[in-house]
Amino acid sequence: MGQPQITEYEQSLEALSGNEFQDEVSAYLQAVIIDFQTVPASPQGDAGLDGFSHHGERAYCCYGPEHNAFKKNKEREDAIVEKFKGDLRRLYEVDTDGKKLVFCENKEIETILPEKRKIKHVSSSLTGLGVTGF
Numbered sequence: 123m124g125q126p127q128i129t130e131y132e133q134s135l136e137a138l139s140g141n142e143f144q145d146e147v148s149a150y151l152q153a154v155i156i157d158f159q160t161v162p163a164s165p166q167g168d169a170g171l172d173g174f175s176h177h178g179e180r181a182y183c184c185y186g187p188e189h190n191a192f193k194k195n196k197e198r199e200d201a202i203v204e205k206f207k208g209d210l211r212r213l214y215e216v217d218t219d220g221k222k223l224v225f226c227e228n229k230e231i232e233t234i235l236p237e238k239r240k241i242k243h244v245s246s247s248l249t250g251l252g253v254t255g256f
Contacts, residue, residue, distance in 0.1 A: 135247075143186025147247045148173055151182060158182075161234055169230035170212030171241075178239030183209045183246045206246060213241045 138146055151158045151173060158175045161168045173182040185205050192198040211217055217226040235241075 139186045139188045141186075143247075144172060144184040147182075147184045151175075169228055169234055170209035171231065171234060174235065174241075176243075178235035179242045181213050181241045181244045183213075183244060185209075185246075210244060213244060 135143065135146060148158075148160045152160070155175045157177070158173055160173045161171045170183065171181050172184045174180060175182070183206060185202060187198060187201060187205075192201065211226070212228050213231070215226055215228045215231070216223045218224070231241075
């Protein structure tokens, strides 16, 4: 059985959606990771990246779909998978050509990360499936 404070926090995260979920996850990461930086979606876009740390080598993606946006859990699950697949492709600068992965430059990310840095590790947080992974 989990620790009561952790279980309570997980339940509070599951109640959030959209920007509220992302804001809460970002606040938590800023509190526990010394060099964590959030990446605002505007004005230029976030390149699939919601935050980064470790001198720009570790990326963080958050997604909290609106609770009423999907009629069925399967639709919500599919949307979450597609969102993360798209973000991961952008972060690692790849796309698919048939069954092959091909390089696909992400010019936005160059304006966000420290100079000459590339993402080496991605962590994700999502709500809607009862999953939170930091």
